[in-house]
Amino acid sequence: SQQGEEDPQALSIQEGENATMNCSYKTSINNLQWYRQNSGRGLVHLILIRSNEREKHSGRLRVTLDTSKKSSSLLITASRAADTASYFCATAGANSKLTFGKGITLSVRP
């Protein structure tokens, strides 16, 4: 079964707007990661946040983690058409297994 569940399933925004994607999970984690996948391609790692961290930034990406609510959010600021892709959250537990959610499809309209 999937550990992380992303919300919304699909998101369509205008170029220049911010995109916020959420992820909820069920069990305790060591870290939470976000990945991006362009259509039919391999996944690319975006950012990792450890269970003792609350917020992390990388370029136009900002990720937050609330372990009390078992949730995370990924914010992409000033989106570009090239950001169009599927985004996955993945949780790493104690068994070294990285479990992915079903993903969010982001469409950025030029």
Add this chain to the structure above:
Amino acid sequence: DSGVTQTPKHLITATGQRVTLRCSPRSGDLSVYWYQQSLDQGLQFLIQYYNGEERAKGNILERFSAQQFPDLHSELNLSSLELGDSALYFCASSFGGTSVWNTGELFFGEGSRLTVL
């Protein structure tokens, strides 16, 4: 380019057949992970190897098997194929981090697209 190489990129075969997918991890990475991606099931973890040993097992069918060789490349064997096995199969690798139990960033290959007719 992630540095992870998967072959073949595309494979078309018939039900009941057996195929082998191959993965070469990034130079220096000790862990190899196999994932199956399909429209209905999403991205499913199959199995992980660390330095030649099986480390974690997911939703891998008994018809499927994998191994990691001394040179760290890995193979995923799929046998008695069914229509439902059609999917994109990904290999990913990681160094393993300071602890194999603390999974860090994974580097994914471009996948092997399997079509079973």
